[in-house]
Amino acid sequence: MTSSTTQRAAFGIHSIDHFALEVPSLNEATHFLTAFGFGLENAGDQLLLRTPASDHIWVRVREGARKRLAYLSLNCFADDFEPLRAQIVQAGGRAAAPAVGSGTDGFWFEDPDGNLMQLRVGEKTSPGFKVWPQPAARLAGLRGASMRADAPPARPQRLSHVLMFTPDIEHAVAFYEQALGMRLSDGSAGIVAFLHARHGSDHHLIAFAQGEAKGWHHSAWDVADVDTVGIGKMQMAQAGYVEGWGVGRHVLGSNYFQYVRDPWGAYWEYSADIDFVPPGFEWPCGDHAPENSLYLWGPDVPAYFFENTEQ
Numbered sequence: 130m131t132s133s134t135t136q137r138a139a140f141g142i143h144s145i146d147h148f149a150l151e152v153p154s155l156n157e158a159t160h161f162l163t164a165f166g167f168g169l170e171n172a173g174d175q176l177l178l179r180t181p182a183s184d185h186i187w188v189r190v191r192e193g194a195r196k197r198l199a200y201l202s203l204n205c206f207a208d209d210f211e212p213l214r215a216q217i218v219q220a221g222g223r224a225a226a227p228a229v230g231s232g233t234d235g236f237w238f239e240d241p242d243g244n245l246m247q248l249r250v251g252e253k254t255s256p257g258f259k260v261w262p263q264p265a266a267r268l269a270g271l272r273g274a275s276m277r278a279d280a281p282p283a284r285p286q287r288l289s290h291v292l293m294f295t296p297d298i299e300h301a302v303a304f305y306e307q308a309l310g311m312r313l314s315d316g317s318a319g320i321v322a323f324l325h326a327r328h329g330s331d332h333h334l335i336a337f338a339q340g341e342a343k344g345w346h347h348s349a350w351d352v353a354d355v356d357t358v359g360i361g362k363m364q365m366a367q368a369g370y371v372e373g374w375g376v377g378r379h380v381l382g383s384n385y386f387q388y389v390r391d392p393w394g395a396y397w398e399y400s401a402d403i404d405f406v407p408p409g410f411e412w413p414c415g416d417h418a419p420e421n422s423l424y425l426w427g428p429d430v431p432a433y434f435f436e437n438t439e440q
């Protein structure tokens with residue numbers, strides 16, 4: 130696996146602004162995503178997804194023949210835009226036409242797998258510091274858990290990360306390091322790789338899993354604490370979405386997780402307490418055996434979890 134310590138790129142992106150997915154049915158998507166806790170705006174030919182935390186549009190969902198990533202939009206600082214554009218071209222990024230209906234601002238290009246990407250100057254949506262979860266048990270003599278009826282529903286607060294299948298994980302990691310200035314946090318050589326952004330981000334902002342072909346696996350959504358992760362699992366089961374994986378705790382990234390399978394075989398993850406890499410910090414990147422690093426505790430991984438439903 131490419132090391133993030135060799136021939137580092139001079140500039141780097143800081144955030145994912147949003148991503149656009151195509152799915153076969155906006156009606157089914159509306160049911161699933163409303164149950165997950167998003168605020169949905171029906172904008173005619175697409176759904177705009179927001180969280181209660183801000184007015185930021187995190188996802189655009191459009192109708193298409195099958196589930197697939199339409200594009201991924203990445204944000205950088207203003208002074209870094211032109212150097213980053215040059216860096217992307219130098220690393221082999223191919224300039225591309227903008228996605229239909231998405232405006233023409235920024236620089237559009239394809240990564241080595243043909244994923245359409247947009248680089249633009251934009252808000253730093255990745256966190257600037259580690260947010261500590263509220264402890265469940267507060268003080269002696271006080272009840273730690275709320276009554277069930279009083280528990281608020283699980284609602285995502287912000288995008289944490291995305292994970293895509295790639296047919297060549299070494300090549301993907303090298304491109305995201307050299308073109309976009311991302312840094313490898315941890316991984317299992319040839320199987321999974323987790324990359325963070327250098328200006329302060331979660332342990333992984335973009336991650337890859339080796340597959341036969343490219344494909345969209347999941348997006349992860351930060352929630353307040355592990356209780357909310359569990360409440361999210363129950364909430365989605367009550368809405369009819371029982372397939373997925375969790376509740377558990379990852380080793381690489383340390384987050385508590387619940388993955389919920391959507392009608393097209395992609396996952397939407399409730400995530401809490403993920404590790405944070407401060408700006409400029411040298412995370413001790415490791416190459417870990419998968420059987421020792423996928424999860425610390427949780428149920429067995431369902432056989433379908435690593436299926437690439439876009440193949």
Ligand SMILES: [Fe+2]
Pocket residue numbers: 290292347348349398
């Ligand atoms: Fe994840």
